[in-house]
Amino acid sequence: QKEVEQDPGPLSVPEGAIVSLNCTYSNSAFQYFMWYRQYSRKGPELLMYTYSSGNKEDGRFTAQVDKSSKYISLFIRDSQPSDSATYLCAMTFANQAGTALIFGKGTTLSVSS
């Protein structure tokens, strides 16, 4: 079983739709939970990060963490064509080498106008 599971999609939605992206994880030692957005042939850029269970909102984006269920989500409201990208969840935990960062495979989102 992989430590971080993420449905690769693709996910296609019309403009204005609410998008829900999800990841599950197995390691209860994960501390920080992040969502990255990666456009085609570009490096990932950090969208949001959270530490505790609950919701964190930033504009049209809401990150949700449920540590008891080992489940995180990213919601995008009023989705736009410019949101079309691959979204990767990532999690960190401390190990002997410092802080390890584990990525999900990414979910490819396509928003049509």
Add this chain to the structure above:
Amino acid sequence: GAVVSQHPSRVICKSGTSVKIECRSLDFQATTMFWYRQFPKQSLMLMATSNEGSKATYEQGVEKDKFLINHASLTLSTLTVTSAHPEDSSFYICSVRILQQFFGPGTRLTVL
């Protein structure tokens, strides 16, 4: 603005040649940089941690003699893919960590 730059953004080479990829941190000094590899529809996989002034730390399964890392200064780390083969074709991304992790734009390597 960009925190990390990479050069080149794309390279095509013949099998057996060596390819050097540069990663520069802009506006700040980074004693540690990270090199990732991303195959199509796969997650980013950490290859190695580059340490300024000392040897890089490689992840399990990554050949240190094939992927040479040099962290010559606090703003530059280089990854050299030696004797590249088609299976080395991938998207190589470097990153630095300042409270959070910033990624470079990536280098797409295609080995014919």
